[in-house]
Amino acid sequence: MTDKLGVVVVAAGRGSRMRTQESKQYLLLDGKPILVHTLELFDRLEAVSDIVLVTGTDDVERCRGYIETYRLRKVKRVIPGGKERQDSVYQGLLALDGEVRWVMVHDGVRPFAAREHIAACLDKAIETEAAVLAVPVKDTIKIVDGEGLIQATPDRRSLWAIQTPQAFRFSLLRDAHERAREEGFVGTDDAMLVERLGVRVAVVEADYYNIKITTPEDLPWAEWIIRHVRGERES
Ligand SMILES: Nc1ccn([C@@H]2O[C@H](COP(=O)(O)OP(=O)(O)OP(=O)(O)O)[C@@H](O)[C@H]2O)c(=O)n1
Numbered sequence: 246m247t248d249k250l251g252v253v254v255v256a257a258g259r260g261s262r263m264r265t266q267e268s269k270q271y272l273l274l275d276g277k278p279i280l281v282h283t284l285e286l287f288d289r290l291e292a293v294s295d296i297v298l299v300t301g302t303d304d305v306e307r308c309r310g311y312i313e314t315y316r317l318r319k320v321k322r323v324i325p326g327g328k329e330r331q332d333s334v335y336q337g338l339l340a341l342d343g344e345v346r347w348v349m350v351h352d353g354v355r356p357f358a359a360r361e362h363i364a365a366c367l368d369k370a371i372e373t374e375a376a377v378l379a380v381p382v383k384d385t386i387k388i389v390d391g392e393g394l395i396q397a398t399p400d401r402r403s404l405w406a407i408q409t410p411q412a413f414r415f416s417l418l419r420d421a422h423e424r425a426r427e428e429g430f431v432g433t434d435d436a437m438l439v440e441r442l443g444v445r446v447a448v449v450e451a452d453y454y455n456i457k458i459t460t461p462e463d464l465p466w467a468e469w470i471i472r473h474v475r476g477e478r479e480s
């Protein structure tokens with residue numbers, strides 16, 4: 246790939262569902278902050294030229310320190326995020342190198358995306374303009390109304406749990422964010438904003454290890470993954 250590829254890693258959330266004093270992205274996993282594990286994933290990918298890290302306003306300095314401590318060569322900027330995840334991604338897009346033509350957006354608290362899946366997501370985006378990693382859901386999903394009564398049971402064969410990274414042509418994602426901002430729309434992932442433009446987003450099957458560390462029971466699972474899965478992948 247000759248076009249420049251940028252990555253926006255968003256880590257400006259509070260992690261309220263984790264219920265720890267320290268925001269979850271800074272909790273240690275195998276002696277290193279979760280966020281650093283995530284940054285290392287992308288820093289080591291040859292195709293990536295520019296990483297922007299988006300953090301909480303009070304965490305910018307500590308995260309700049311990570312660049313030297315952990316020798317993160319491609320993290321070019323650390324900037325403060327916004328109120329919603331979507332605002333943080335938008336700030337990241339604005340801060341990317343102007344020559345970037347493709348972009349991947351990734352959650353700072355998803356440290357276990359497999360290299361082969363990241364590459365497959367990018368390849369698919371280059372082919373189709375927009376692609377996301379995902380896994381088929383394992384449970385039966387119900388739509389439940391405000392009174393706790395089941396309204397519908399969607400066909401599970403069409404349900405996928407969406408992950409990151411999500412990869413896009415840079416100009417497409419920037420336009421999608423600008424349109425959403427103009428229209429006051431807030432989505433829970435970036436693909437939603439692109440879908441609103443009428444563009445089809447491709448789904449690339451990943452694995453169930455690419456968890457978003459969100460609630461306390463994810464932590465022992467993350468420790469297990471780092472011991473039993475990650476080492477194997479890197480060898
Ligand atoms: N205003 C925000 C909110 C979220 N994020 C980031 O988006 C990713 C996915 O969000 P989530 O897991 O929901 O993180 P939090 O918002 O921190 O968690 P919670 O909703 O439990 O507070 C995280 O890496 C988080 O730091 C962000 O950059 N800016």
Ligand SMILES: C[C@](O)(CO)[C@H](O)COP(=O)(O)O
Pocket residue numbers: 330352406407408409433434435457
């Ligand atoms: C982008 C995402 O990780 C895809 O699953 C997810 O939507 C983030 O959602 P959250 O509300 O920030 O947990």
